[in-house]
Amino acid sequence: MSNTAAPVLSVQNLRVSFDTQDGTVRAVDDISFDVYAGETICIVGESGSGKSVMAGSIMRLNNSSTATTEGKILVNGIDVLTASEEEVRGIRGSEVAMIFQDPMSALNPYFTIGKQIAEAYVVHHPGASKREVHDVVLAMMIKVGIPSPEKRIDEYPHQFSGGMRQRIVIAIALVNNPKILIADEPTTALDVTVQAQILDLMMSLQKEFGMTIILITHDLGVVAEVAQDVIVMYAGHIVEQSHVDALFHSPTHPYSWGLLGSVASYGANKRGDLYTISGSPPSLISLPAGCAFHPRCVHSKGSGNACMTVQPKLRDVGTDGSRSACHLTDDVLISIGRGSDRS
Amino acid sequence: MSSDVALQAVDLVKHFPTGSKGLLGRPDKSVRAVDGVSFTLRKGKTLGIVGESGCGKSTLARVVTRLIEPTSGNILLDGVDITKTSGKDLRNMRRQMQMIFQDPVSSLNPRHSVGQIIAMPLRVQGLLDEEHSNERVKELMKLVGLNPEHFNRYPHEFSGGQRQRIGIARSLALNPTVIVADEPVSALDVSVQAQILNLLERLQSDLGLSMIFIAHDLSVVRHIADDVAVMYLGKIVEIGPAEEVYASPAHPYTKALLSAVPIHDPSERGGPGRIRLQGDVPSPIDPPSGCRFRTRCWKATDLCGAVEPPLQAEASGRVVACHFPEETPVSIGKSPE
Ligand SMILES: Nc1ncnc2c1ncn2[C@@H]1O[C@H](COP(=O)(O)OP(=O)(O)OP(=O)(O)O)[C@@H](O)[C@H]1O
Ligand SMILES: Nc1ncnc2c1ncn2[C@@H]1O[C@H](COP(=O)(O)OP(=O)(O)OP(=O)(O)O)[C@@H](O)[C@H]1O
Ligand code: SF4
Ligand SMILES: [Mg+2]
Numbered sequence: 001m002s003n004t005a006a007p008v009l010s011v012q013n014l015r016v017s018f019d020t021q022d023g024t025v026r027a028v029d030d031i032s033f034d035v036y037a038g039e040t041i042c043i044v045g046e047s048g049s050g051k052s053v054m055a056g057s058i059m060r061l062n063n064s065s066t067a068t069t070e071g072k073i074l075v076n077g078i079d080v081l082t083a084s085e086e087e088v089r090g091i092r093g094s095e096v097a098m099i100f101q102d103p104m105s106a107l108n109p110y111f112t113i114g115k116q117i118a119e120a121y122v123v124h125h126p127g128a129s130k131r132e133v134h135d136v137v138l139a140m141m142i143k144v145g146i147p148s149p150e151k152r153i154d155e156y157p158h159q160f161s162g163g164m165r166q167r168i169v170i171a172i173a174l175v176n177n178p179k180i181l182i183a184d185e186p187t188t189a190l191d192v193t194v195q196a197q198i199l200d201l202m203m204s205l206q207k208e209f210g211m212t213i214i215l216i217t218h219d220l221g222v223v224a225e226v227a228q229d230v231i232v233m234y235a236g237h238i239v240e241q242s243h244v245d246a247l248f249h250s251p252t253h254p255y256s257w258g259l260l261g262s263v264a265s266y267g268a269n270k271r272g273d274l275y276t277i278s279g280s281p282p283s284l285i286s287l288p289a290g291c292a293f294h295p296r297c298v299h300s301k302g303s304g305n306a307c308m309t310v311q312p313k314l315r316d317v318g319t320d321g322s323r324s325a326c327h328l329t330d331d332v333l334i335s336i337g338r339g340s341d342r343s
Numbered sequence: 344m345s346s347d348v349a350l351q352a353v354d355l356v357k358h359f360p361t362g363s364k365g366l367l368g369r370p371d372k373s374v375r376a377v378d379g380v381s382f383t384l385r386k387g388k389t390l391g392i393v394g395e396s397g398c399g400k401s402t403l404a405r406v407v408t409r410l411i412e413p414t415s416g417n418i419l420l421d422g423v424d425i426t427k428t429s430g431k432d433l434r435n436m437r438r439q440m441q442m443i444f445q446d447p448v449s450s451l452n453p454r455h456s457v458g459q460i461i462a463m464p465l466r467v468q469g470l471l472d473e474e475h476s477n478e479r480v481k482e483l484m485k486l487v488g489l490n491p492e493h494f495n496r497y498p499h500e501f502s503g504g505q506r507q508r509i510g511i512a513r514s515l516a517l518n519p520t521v522i523v524a525d526e527p528v529s530a531l532d533v534s535v536q537a538q539i540l541n542l543l544e545r546l547q548s549d550l551g552l553s554m555i556f557i558a559h560d561l562s563v564v565r566h567i568a569d570d571v572a573v574m575y576l577g578k579i580v581e582i583g584p585a586e587e588v589y590a591s592p593a594h595p596y597t598k599a600l601l602s603a604v605p606i607h608d609p610s611e612r613g614g615p616g617r618i619r620l621q622g623d624v625p626s627p628i629d630p631p632s633g634c635r636f637r638t639r640c641w642k643a644t645d646l647c648g649a650v651e652p653p654l655q656a657e658a659s660g661r662v663v664a665c666h667f668p669e670e671t672p673v674s675i676g677k678s679p680e
């Protein structure tokens with residue numbers, strides 16, 4: 001996407017692989033993108049396509065002995081991947097904060113929620129007085145909509161419902177006013193009225209704090225609600241990056257067409273089979289040659305042998321800023337994409 | 344009870360003691376997670392259960408499958424009261440009724456290979472020797488779209504979505520007649536969700552499976568459910584044929600729930616007709632008097648605070664627990680209540 005300001009986050013040729021007994025899993029395979037201040041960017045894609053691994057890299061969380069990470073991740077000019085432990089600690093929480101699908105795994109069951117929010121604050125404000133910390137914690141609890149915070153500050157995570165826990169996790173993530181919030185499926189475990197509240201909350205806090213949100217979700221309804229830009233991932237690659245309107249009205253990759261088709265067919269009432277993309281995602285240990293999507297793609301005959309032999313590069317398609325990694329010609333991608341417009 | 348009923352819940356109650364003492368002369372405070380729930384699951388049909396986070400759906404699922412004991416109430420499986428069964432009968436019942444869990448990570452033992460996990464129910468029931476169970480495991484893995492060659496791998500080597508498939512394969516190992524699925528597709532992306540839903544529906548019609556399907560995604564429930572029950576704070580507030588409930592919700596909470604469903608297209612952003620409920624669900628330790636929804640309901644009057652509306656059939660035929668239900672057309676189907 002064209003933008004004159006410097007990106008707040010620049011991911012450059014990121015590769016993450018894991019050594020397993022069966023071979024090397026290429027979870028993230030040469031991904032590059034930029035994110036700008038105040039933007040909301042959604043990342044969607046097949047289960048196992050590398051979204052969480054990619055997001056974890058930004059916080060340098062994939063540091064198991066079996067993981068190999070290459071490329072650059074620039075936050076505030078610092079390459080997270082090569083920075084010192086101390087620099088990374090400085091970035092975590094205050095520059096980039098992350099929340100996960102399962103709030104329980106982010107909370108310590110043995111500490112009160114007040115203590116956990118306080119701890120996150122104190123890490124970056126070591127000199128803060130007890131009084132200041134207490135006030136900050138209460139203010140944060142009010143901001144994320146926890147009723148009667150004075151009472152609940154001394155309660156433990158198990159005493160909260162799933163939605164309330166996610167609010168607490170958001171409070172912990174935002175207490176140091178980070179520039180970037182990465183949310184990995186933050187509302188997946190929640191039902192819709194709470195999901196709507198949490199999304200409203202994230203969006204209003206975004207306005208208030210001016211932060212950038214990177215939201216990983218499999219719910220295209222959520223994407224339709226909040227995204228500006230959307231990144232579509234498949235088998236460790238970005239296959240499409242588009243403005244949200246472009247993605248919904250003229251998607252430019254065969255995988256995106258299938259993805260949008262699956263949702264469209266949820267339709268009104270109980271009825272026959274849902275549209276699915278045939279086949280299943282490839283093994284990341286032995287990716288298909290050429291385009292990783294080609295075994296499932298009904299258009300792969302459209303470009304001679306290229307789909308089976310040459311890995312397509314992400315390139316601009318059309319004039320609305322869409323980028324697609326597909327061998328089909330721009331004309332074909334645009335005309336089929338428009339045809340699959342669901343409105 | 345008629346023979347087309349697979350499972351019936353009668354006035355089920357599950358209270359969790361909190362440990363904190365009540366005031367002198369008062370009983371200890373407890374979490375009233377499920378507080379008088381009755382429903383009928385028809386044979387070969389799917390009953391969807393929807394409701395706010397913390398309203399007791401998972402607790403209900405675990406009570407129904409006897410993973411935890413109800414405080415009171417009865418569960419009839421195929422007409423037989425299973426509330427008090429134990430020993431061999433309980434094992435037999437467990438075989439008929441299987442659960443798919445909400446959280447694929449914590450429900451899979453990280454130290455067991457996928458093959459061992461899926462074969463576990465077979466082993467526990469002493470059904471198959473090693474060789475045959477390996478075959479069955481591979482067959483099940485294929486059925487749920489996992490690569491059978493991966494049966495030696497461990498859960499952490501799979502993505503969230505793949506782990507949920509492992510849970511589903513495990514639940515199908517014993518050819519159960521009733522499946523209780525607690526958010527089975529919540530962690531999956533849509534193209535895989537669609538495959539799993541298709542799979543569950545196919546299994547259902549092939550095997551005559553009856554299913555309780557809990558989900559927070561109302562469009563998924565709409566697709567898969569024949570009947571739907573809407574829960575709020577430990578109680579069912581509305582139950583009926585899915586078509587009717589979705590087309591014209593009778594309970595104000597159902598109406599709010601439906602209007603919170605995410606839009607399908609970015610051009611609908613900021614559209615009209617949104618009911619945004621204020622606040623969160625009140626504490627199930629101290630539910631509001633009268634109608635439990637009244638603290639968030641835009642229709643509430645003094646009556647709602649004084650008298651609890653029973654779940655009953657309205658003149659329209661719709662089964663709803665509200666003093667002021669929404670206007671609905673006359674019900675076409677017979678209610679599952
Ligand atoms: N520690 C690990 N060792 C081996 N493989 C791993 C490890 N962590 C992740 N993987 C693999 O990397 C791939 C990407 O996983 P990731 O969790 O990023 O997927 P995802 O896109 O977040 O999927 P989902 O939508 O299911 O959450 C998967 O195939 C997964 O099995
Ligand atoms: N073992 C327990 N001890 C005490 N309280 C519990 C226990 N299990 C559940 N609860 C409480 O019972 C209520 C119902 O919880 P349950 O998990 O059934 O809700 P749910 O509808 O499944 O919510 P979600 O949509 O978040 O999964 C909640 O208030 C919860 O905190
Ligand atoms: S590159 Fe070929 S195989 Fe890949 S998505 Fe495009 S048309 Fe299909
Ligand atoms: Mg993930």
Ligand SMILES: [Mg+2]
Pocket residue numbers: 400401402445525
């Ligand atoms: Mg639950």
